[in-house]
Amino acid sequence: MKAPTRYYDESVKGFITWSIIWGTIAVVVGILISLQLAWPQLNVAPYLTYGRLRPIHTNAGIFGWGIGCFIGMFFYITQRLTKTPLWSPGLARVTLWLFNIGIASAAVTLAMGINRTKEYAELEWPLAVVVAIIWVLFSINVFMTILKRKEELMYISLWYIMAALVGVTVLYVVNNLGVPLHLFKSYPIFAGTNDANVQWWYGHNAVAMVLTAPPLALFYYFLPKVTGNPIYSHRMGIIAFWSLIFMYLWTGAHHLLWTPIPDWIQTVAMAFSVMLIAPSWGAVFNGYLTMNGKWEQMKTNYLVKFLICGITFYGLQTLQGPMQAIRTFSAFIHYTDWVPGHVHMGTLGWVSMILFASIYYTVTKINDTEIYSIKLANTHFWLILVGQLIYSITMWIAGVQQGSMLLSTNPDGSLHYSFMETMVAILPYYKIRAISGVIYLAGLVVFIYNIYKTFQKDASSQTAKV
Amino acid sequence: MLEKNPVIFIILAFVVIMVGTAITMIAPFKWINGAGDRIAEVKPYTPLQQEGRDIYMREGCNNCHSQTVRTLAADVERYGNGGGYSKSGEFVYDRPHLWGSRRTGPDLARIGLKYPDPNGAWHRKHMADPRSVVPASNMPSYAFLNAPLSTTYSERKMKLLKFPYTQADLDELKGKTEMDAMIAYLRKLGTDIPVKKAEAATLPAPAQKNPFSDLKAVKEEAEALYKQHCASCHGEKREGNLGPALKGSAKSDSELFTLIAKGVEANGMPGFRSSLDDQKLWKLVTYIKLGKQDD
Numbered sequence: 001m002k003a004p005t006r007y008y009d010e011s012v013k014g015f016i017t018w019s020i021i022w023g024t025i026a027v028v029v030g031i032l033i034s035l036q037l038a039w040p041q042l043n044v045a046p047y048l049t050y051g052r053l054r055p056i057h058t059n060a061g062i063f064g065w066g067i068g069c070f071i072g073m074f075f076y077i078t079q080r081l082t083k084t085p086l087w088s089p090g091l092a093r094v095t096l097w098l099f100n101i102g103i104a105s106a107a108v109t110l111a112m113g114i115n116r117t118k119e120y121a122e123l124e125w126p127l128a129v130v131v132a133i134i135w136v137l138f139s140i141n142v143f144m145t146i147l148k149r150k151e152e153l154m155y156i157s158l159w160y161i162m163a164a165l166v167g168v169t170v171l172y173v174v175n176n177l178g179v180p181l182h183l184f185k186s187y188p189i190f191a192g193t194n195d196a197n198v199q200w201w202y203g204h205n206a207v208a209m210v211l212t213a214p215p216l217a218l219f220y221y222f223l224p225k226v227t228g229n230p231i232y233s234h235r236m237g238i239i240a241f242w243s244l245i246f247m248y249l250w251t252g253a254h255h256l257l258w259t260p261i262p263d264w265i266q267t268v269a270m271a272f273s274v275m276l277i278a279p280s281w282g283a284v285f286n287g288y289l290t291m292n293g294k295w296e297q298m299k300t301n302y303l304v305k306f307l308i309c310g311i312t313f314y315g316l317q318t319l320q321g322p323m324q325a326i327r328t329f330s331a332f333i334h335y336t337d338w339v340p341g342h343v344h345m346g347t348l349g350w351v352s353m354i355l356f357a358s359i360y361y362t363v364t365k366i367n368d369t370e371i372y373s374i375k376l377a378n379t380h381f382w383l384i385l386v387g388q389l390i391y392s393i394t395m396w397i398a399g400v401q402q403g404s405m406l407l408s409t410n411p412d413g414s415l416h417y418s419f420m421e422t423m424v425a426i427l428p429y430y431k432i433r434a435i436s437g438v439i440y441l442a443g444l445v446v447f448i449y450n451i452y453k454t455f456q457k458d459a460s461s462q463t464a465k466v
Numbered sequence: 467m468l469e470k471n472p473v474i475f476i477i478l479a480f481v482v483i484m485v486g487t488a489i490t491m492i493a494p495f496k497w498i499n500g501a502g503d504r505i506a507e508v509k510p511y512t513p514l515q516q517e518g519r520d521i522y523m524r525e526g527c528n529n530c531h532s533q534t535v536r537t538l539a540a541d542v543e544r545y546g547n548g549g550g551y552s553k554s555g556e557f558v559y560d561r562p563h564l565w566g567s568r569r570t571g572p573d574l575a576r577i578g579l580k581y582p583d584p585n586g587a588w589h590r591k592h593m594a595d596p597r598s599v600v601p602a603s604n605m606p607s608y609a610f611l612n613a614p615l616s617t618t619y620s621e622r623k624m625k626l627l628k629f630p631y632t633q634a635d636l637d638e639l640k641g642k643t644e645m646d647a648m649i650a651y652l653r654k655l656g657t658d659i660p661v662k663k664a665e666a667a668t669l670p671a672p673a674q675k676n677p678f679s680d681l682k683a684v685k686e687e688a689e690a691l692y693k694q695h696c697a698s699c700h701g702e703k704r705e706g707n708l709g710p711a712l713k714g715s716a717k718s719d720s721e722l723f724t725l726i727a728k729g730v731e732a733n734g735m736p737g738f739r740s741s742l743d744d745q746k747l748w749k750l751v752t753y754i755k756l757g758k759q760d761d
Contacts, residue, residue, distance in 0.1 A: 036606070037570065040596070043606030050606055051526025113524035118562055146472045154469050162472065163479045170483065181619055181626055185520070192557025193498045196565050201491040245479060249486030258536035259565065260554035262498070265490050272486070331538055335569040407540045410687070414746065415543050418694040419572045424602050 007079040009366045011092035015072025016359055018096070020451070022064025022103055023352075024444055029057040031437040038430040047111040055110045055122040061347060062120055062210060063131070064103045069355050070214040071095070071138050074161050076362050077221045078142050081158055082149030087141050095137045102130045114184045118199050120206050121175045125186045128176040135172065139165040156237045160217035163245050167209035175202035193260050201252035208248035211346060212314075215354040216283055219311060222358055223290055226303045232289035240282030247272050247279065254325035257334065266327070273325030280318030287311040302377045303357045309385065310353030317346045332407065337426065338399025341392040348388040348440060356380070356447060363454055372453035376446050383443030390436035398429035498554060505555035508658040510629035511651070513620045514638050518651025520623075521611065521644050522564070530605070532566035533575040533655070545572060547579035548661045548740040556659060561627060571605060576656030583734020586649035588699060588708055593645060599698050599707055611645040661740070676719040677745075678752045688753035691746055695738060696754075704754065709735060712754045722751045 036042045036050045043049040079086055086092060106123050109115075115122050123131060143165060146158060175198055178186035190198050224231050231237065253261050253269035287308065291297070297304040320342055323329055333339065364371050371377060405422040409415055469475075497503075511519060522528070535541050537551045552575050557563055581588045588599065593611060596603040617639045624631045678684050693702070700706055704713035715722060726747055729737030738747065 037604055040604045040606055046525075046610050049525065051529050054529045055526060113526070115523060115526055116562065117523045117526065117528045117564060119567060143472065143476070152470055154472065154475070158472075159475070159479075162476050163483075166476055166480050167483055170480070170487075179626055181623060185619070187561045187623075187627060190561070191499060192560045192563050193503070193554040194495060195561065195563040196557075197491060197494060197498070199563065201487065242482065246482045246485065249483055250490050251486075253490065255567065256565075258538055258541075259534045260503075260552055260557070262494060265494060268490060331536070335532055335567070337568075339568065406544070407538070409540060409543070412743075412745075413539065413543070414691075414742075415540065415694065416690070418690065418697075419544065420600060420602050421693070423570075423604065427604075 006085065007076075008086040008089040008092070009076065011086075011089065011096055012072045012076045012362065013366060014093075014096045015068055015075070015099070016363065018100055019065050019068030019072060019355075020359070020448060022060050022068055024441075024448070025107075026057055026060035026065055027437065027441050027444055029053055029060060031434060031441060033057055034430065034434040034437055038427060038434065046113070052111055052113055052115070055115060056107050058120060059106050059110065059122060060103065062206070063106065065355075066210055066214075066347075066351060067135075068099060068103070069359070070164075070210075070218075071099070073218055073355075073358050073362065074138075074142055074214070076366075077157055077218070078145050078161065081151065081155050081221070082146055083151045084145055084149045087144035087148060091137055091141050095134055095141070098130060098134050098137070102127060102134055105130070109184070116176075116178070116186070116188070118175060118188070118195075119203055121172070121199070121202060124184055125176070125178060125180050126183060128172075132169070132172060132176075135165075135168055139169065155221070156231070156234060156241065157217040157221040159238075159241050160213040160220070163241070164209045164213040164217070167205065167213070167245070171202045171205050171209060175199060196256055196259070197253065197261055197265070200255040201249070204252040204255060205248055207346070208245070211351050212248075213245070215310070215314075215351050218354050218358050219283070219287065219307060222303070222354075222361055223287060223307050223311075226301065226307060226357070226361060227291065227294055227297055229290050229292075229294055232286050232292070236282050236286050240279040240286070243282075244276070244279035247276050251276065251325065254330070257325075257327050257330040270325050270327060273322045277318060277322050281315060284311055284315040284318075302374055302381065303360055305378075305381055306353045306357035306360075309381075310350050310357065313345055313349030313353065317342070317350055320345070332403045333399050336399035336403045336406075337395040337429070338403065341395025341399060344388065344395070345392045348384065348391065352384070356384075359451065363451055367455065367458035369454060369458045372450050372457055376450040380443050380447040380450065383446060384440050387436045387438075387440030387443060390439065391433055394429045394432045394436065398426040401429075402426050499558050503554040504558070505553060505659060507660060508556055508558065510559045510627070511654065512629075512635050512638070513617075513624055513631055514635070514642065514647050514650045515654045516623055516627070516629070516651075517615055517617070517620055517639070517644075518647035518649065519564075521648050522651060523562075525608065527574075528564045528566045530566075530568065530570035532569050532573045533563075534565045535573060535575050541573070545576060547576040547656065549576045549579055549656050549659050553659070556656070559627070559629065574652065574655055578653045578655040578657035579661060580736065581653075581734060582729065582731050582736050584653075585734070586653055587734050589649045589652055590645065591708055592698075593648065601702055608645075608648075611648055612643050615639065615642045615644050615647050617642075674744075676723070676748050676751055678748050681752050681756060684749050684752065688749040691742070691750055692753050695742070696750070699735075704756075709733075714756065715754050719748075719751050719755070722754060723747055726750055 033050050033053050075086055075092060106127055109124060109127060110122060114124050116124060142161060146154065146162070178188045180186040188195055220231060220237065250272035251269045253265045254273050257266050291308065298308060324333060324342065360371055360377060402422045402425065405417045405425060408417060534552045535545045542551050592599045594609040595607055596605040620639055621636060681688070699709040700712050705711055727737055727739040729735045
């Protein structure tokens with residue numbers, strides 16, 4: 001069937017632009033809080049203390065950058081994959097407005113200390129309602145576009161998108177159930193151990209439904225587009241998809257090993273976490289094998305570099321994750337900096353690499369132009385790669401060092417190190433981490449400049465045409 | 467079929483997601499926080515303690531402090547404060563739970579057992595200026611908590627959470643600062659469960675003499691013990707801080723032994739009998755008595 005003459009891409013641009021802004025804020029706040037850990041004097045005012053800023057960092061990163069960019073990208077690829085214009089451009093515009101109002105209010109309220117404390121679900125109930133509305137509006141728009149599609153077969157990317165639509169809705173709503181005290185305060189309906197179990201069912205599956213399924217959808221779409229190779233195996237993709245969304249939901253309690261959560265839930269979580277290696281690597285191999293015979297593109301095509309590096313970090317992430325989910329290893333590294341090291345390989349490496357490639361690709365397609373500078377794109381690539389690697393590797397070392405110090409005992413069973421001794425030992429790593437953040441930020445600045453110039457180029461070429 | 471019908475697809479995806487959810491997340495509601503894990507001694511929060519808890523949440527303390535002592539020997543030793551590992555029944559009144567995910571600072575599940583001073587002198591000093599008691603600390607200063615506590619919603623909170631309260635409990639809120647509330651909360655953490663305190667109270671005077679009169683052999687270990695248990699109140703160099711200076715103490719060995727073992731509740735000095743054995747107590751005695759010339 002023929003493609004329609006015009007797709008609606010204004011909101012795609014809008015979401016991409018704003019997600020880049022929120023992403024930059026997330027990185028800047030991240031650098032600030034990393035400095036605060038090394039120099040506590042930087043906690044200058046109540047609303048600039050570490051405890052209030054850290055949720056801003058995570059929320060700006062996950063919701064502002066991650067979800068914001070995914071919404072834009074899903075508007076883009078859903079239209080192409082269904083050969084159908086977006087169901088409602090008006091609704092998309094409203095969604096973008098709500099999104100920005102929501103994220104901005106999130107930042108302000110978190111700085112004020114309005115905070116439910118449940119990780120990645122910190123926003124108080126009025127804002128949680130706004131987030132849910134944003135997600136539902138976006139979901140309806142995408143789903144209706146799929147429903148009215150002109151291309152009968154639904155490509156695997158659409159599967160991942162639809163799973164994310166349902167998954168995020170269920171997770172977010174359940175973990176936010178509460179009783180309001182007043183406009184800015186509510187108490188969850190769950191208590192204690194139940195609340196913890198619900199929280200990490202949510203927390204870990206937010207990783208599945210926000211930081212795994214959506215970037216996989218983009219990866220499956222953009223890798224063939226960028227390389228000109230069809231995806232290696234659609235069937236492997238299907239098997240990996242269903243086993244991934246089946247297994248993920250059992251694994252939340254690996255965040256709660258050795259806690260009062262019933263033992264069998266911990267054991268089941270551990271087992272399913274290890275089993276998850278299979279579907280995760282199904283996607284990784286699908287990516288690698290798609291490159292068969294075209295590996296030279298790693299040298300010649302800057303987008304391939306982002307995509308293949310991204311999927312490689314996904315592969316590493318999904319080996320490291322299951323390892324951490326094993327009781328003995330968790331005992332060692334849980335509660336240490338190893339975990340932020342792991343998380344940032346996923347967010348800065350896997351998710352952001354895929355998003356950067358997607359943005360480069362879509363921005364040039366939408367504007368019907370070439371990227372302003374491939375050289376700058378390469379600079380961007382190396383800066384963020386080096387920044388992220390320094391971040392993760394120093395945090396792994398810090399985690400192993402502090403973890404082993406905290407657990408080490410004298411022959412009579414007493415502790416060998418005081419808590420402060422273990423903290424002082426990892427301070428140098430905190431300083432290196434702050435530097436890695438600055439390197440990453442530099443990469444981000446190069447990226448933004450490149451994208452800005454690409455937009456500008458387009459604007460001037462259009463003026464010339466007139 | 468599946469690849470062509472998005473409605474069926476989305477229903478199927480939902481069902482697949484709900485299998486693991488139902489088994490590991492929904493089913494446990496049947497017994498968690500039920501009769502099986504109930505602990506009779508665990509009490510709900512008073513209005514003042516709940517206000518403190520809400521401030522703890524407001525400041526995002528959970529970003530750096532966990533509240534679960536894992537069932538690991540080192541965890542119990544470091545954070546148990548004599549109360550052992552955390553049990554499910556201790557958290558039934560926690561909405562939300564505050565178990566945390568990163569220990570940038572120490573675990574606080576049993577912090578209430580650590581400093582017995584009823585006025586929370588250590589906490590007060592530490593919260594206002596952490597580095598005045600723990601020189602290398604990277605905790606932010608919370609001097610700004612010395613603001614009057616807002617009690618507008620205190621009673622409504624009790625009703626919403628279905629916690630019992632009396633007029634006396636509400637009267638207790640009058641004239642309190644946010645710091646008072648925070649300290650009331652910290653002092654409650656982990657104190658409900660039965661702890662083996664009786665042993666320390668009925669301690670007989672030490673029968674033996676200090677077996678470690680030769681300090682050189684045990685200096686390293688004694689110093690580590692001191693840093694772990696004493697330095698935060700008596701100063702890193704025994705120069706005194708919240709507690710008195712200890713360097714080259716003139717007290718006799720057995721006097722010091724009894725003091726450390728039993729503590730002086732009225733002054734906020736905890737007893738260490740439940741966490742340290744006699745050998746260690748003696749080593750501390752020897753270390754404390756060290757004079758300048760021995761450094």
